[in-house]
Amino acid sequence: MRTLQDRQVEVFIGQVLRTGVLLSAGTTLIGFVLYLMRYTGAPPHYLAFMPTRGWFYPPSTLIHRAVAGDAEAIMQVGILLLIATPVARVAFLIGAFALQRDRLYVGVSSLVLLVLLFSLLLMR
Secondary structure, eight states: OOOOHHHHHHHHHHHHHHHHHHHHHHHHHHHHHHHHHHTTTTTOSSSSOOOOOOOOOHHHHHHHHHHHOOHHHHHHHHHHHHHHHHHHHHHHHHHHHHHTOOOHHHHHHHHHHHHHHHHHHHHH
């Protein structure tokens, strides 16, 4: 049987996920609208296809470019918010399990968080 505290944790984690997805969608939508406003008048060149390599801004300049109104940087921030949402969920679960003094789940959730952070930060 679930306790009231378990239900509160479930509701809170649901709110974290919902908020993260909505923030990500809103940020990406703003960047997309700005991108369309900037490149709407550009004529397409159908005769010569020039593939371009997609690129991402480094974290050191991403926020500055996004605040300055760079559409691509704003969309990249939105995607990073979407990636950060499940990471935040696992981090909050570690705190909830620690408050319940459930060492097994704190350990398992910590391992999951370490794997997520390792794959995000160190894998190329």
